[in-house]
Amino acid sequence: MNKTLIIIQREFINRVSKKSFILLTILMPFVFAALIFVPLMLSTIKSGEQKQVAVIDHTGKYAKLFKDDESYRFVPTPMMLGEFKSDTTAFAAVIEIKADLLEHPEAATIYSRKEVPQGLSRIVNNTLDEQIRHDKLVKYNIPQLKQIMDDFDKSYDIRTVKWTDDGSEQESSAELAMLAGMVLTFLIYMFVMSYGGMVMQSVMEEKTNRIVELMVSSVRPFQLMIGKIIGIGLVGILQLAIWGIMITVIMSVAGVGFGLSNPDMMATSMAATPDMASDDMAAFMSALAGLNLPMLGLVFVLNFIGGYLLYASIFAAVGASVNQSEDSQQFMTPIVIVLVFALYAAMYSADNPDGPLAVWCSFIPFTSPIVSMVRLPLGAPVWHIVLSLVVLYASALALIWMAGKIYRVGILMYGKKPSIGEMIKWMRYK
Template sequence: MSKISLIIQREYVTRVRKKSFLIISILGPLLFIGIRFAPRLIVASRSEHQRVVVVDETKTLCGVLESNATVNYDYGYCNIDVNSVKKIFADSGHVSVLYIPKTEQIMEVKLFSKSDPGDDVVSSIEYQMNNILEKAKMKAENLDQAMIDKVKSHVKVKDIVNNKIANAGYNAGLGYACSFLIYIFIFLYSMQVMRGVTEEKTNRIVEVIISSVRPFQLMMGKVIGVGLVGLTQFLIWVILGFAVFSVGSSYIQSKEIDPKNALTEQTYKMGAPEQNGSITTVNTSNLDAANDTDDGLDNMLRATNWPLVVGGFLFYFLGGYMLYSALFAAVGSAVDQETETQQFMLPVTMPLILSIVVMGSIITNPHSTVAVWFSIIPLTAPVAMMARIPFGVPIWQLGLSMVLLIAAIFGAVWLAGRIYRVGLLMYGKKVTYKELGKWLFYK
């Protein structure tokens, strides 16, 4: 067995055996799902208790507003003087008093609470009141419901790129998810490389090891070993995430049996896969999902160029990691203790953070100058290019970006190797950038 594979094996095995690896492997997907569903859960749990006592001087809305998940209306005090009602509930935390003063037209109502009931409650009340008042007014003007429905329009833009149904929102979501994963992965595992290097240095085991293997072998062994740990982690996430997702969605499906949805799905399955979202597919989706706001997720999944997205993801995922972990290894070797890494971290992490900062603008405008440059410059390309790929990227830009990234990896590994072999044996010295520069030229 060659020495570098021994090193890779040690780096891999010691990390995968750690408890923290197991915990992150399990918690990771749960966290993602949590982020996805947390807002709904929070809303649902918080608003259950909001009791709204209605005091209605107009006598028009008493008993009309309907309690829902957010607000629970109480009409027991409808005709009592507002000030005495306020006094009754002055000290109740989860009770608000809705006061509708007597006016010609209801323009403003007041909601008295001890603690802020939150936006959801306020907007729920506004929405219901507006709806009810609108309908009342229309009735007064002799407009019937059928007429109103006829007047309302529902225009939807079908975005068709290269004869495939596209969806900017969906592409943005895909791009965002992929780039964000790459960003997290690079950060998480490059830091592990750095920490490992500093650990070996402070442990003072490094001199024994580099009397057996070259510093470069040790560095690359660590980079590759930790990278494999990351890949393993990612695979576990994908498998676990997929399992949880399919269990979850089958649970949801069993709860809301919708014959129209079932039919839609069957139609898609019957359609030949080569059709690639051609006119027929568009038609079926138009027919079946006439007022479907979701726009047929299946359709879009088929429209995405999966080989490109998956290939691009793996390339930028691994390439970005290689580039940054080499640089982080150099940082780790230049200092004596982990706490001293700060001074060299900033320039290394800057491009990465910058690329996540501009990601929003890249996704809203994937072909802007900023987006193009960020996706070509190697230090920002992994995150920036991945955000663009789902929208479609000119082949020359993709090619240039990949070639430059590979070149940058070689450059970074060379640079890091030069700093690393000197840094490992430097103790008790506060290293400056000037010094780092000199190390490059040591024999």
């Protein structure tokens, strides 16, 4: 046991002291935040130039509907001019409406020497669509049409409530539950792929450098394998914990910078609509509490550890069986296919958490760590989660035992890469 702890300590210290680990741990949260906020910031930056758009309205009823904004200034024009088609024209685009769009929907066209910007198309479509809807209703001679249209445009959002075990009511949000499940699912997928591969790479490096021959003279191969798996797993847990703290801080600071959590803005909003603001905040907090965060965190950690142990043992066995990284592709391809399938199964299970795909994949140990995290926030039965964890850990222990059998033989085998049949024979050796 002491030797296993020494190996765990060696693997942990060796990896956390590397410059690559330190740089990746520090920089990745900033990269993650940049992927979110940089596009948001760039999308708010205008070109600084208000482009002119000519509006040729042969009906005389649509040109006045177009309102200028920061990006476009709409200029009514009596007819199509030849200069619109030249490179020297001052107009970025031309809107021509040849007839009443209620009777001739195809009578409106946008012309431009370049691809028509999506923003301009959206403005034109929304403006004309609103007028067409109004004209359709006018044909029915409905009194108080404006009031009816204002009422008609109001959207409705139904309140969702779920009953707790004691029969009380609690606000719920399927979108919030789905988001929480998908984030945790992706974390497990990323962790298993990256750190499981790190275990295999570490085993292959020591085998190729013949260092392992010296190590197994004083340490049992099984102890060496377990030490590597646990040591690298602790590195991953430490890194993810640091990422979680840093991302929370960065997102909070960036949110204030973008006004997403500006106290003054929130105070103004609540002063303007105190009842609505307080109700929305109370509903959000109630929906968040309805996720049962302690249970969600506990199951995430258990799936996190169980999934890593299961796949890391397979990666360790593969690393011990081959001599070069090219030889590992034969064994790695099925593993990667299973992990990708598990990720897609989780995505599709989010819409149908009680369907056969979600239920069966949450019981299969190779997919359950990923799929179960989507089902739990959406109300999966407790016995499903418990059974999933029992099967996962039983399978992980069985695979660790089998991987240890392969590891003790393969770690000292050199030459041609073994077949799957030969690896099965290694498991039978005593």
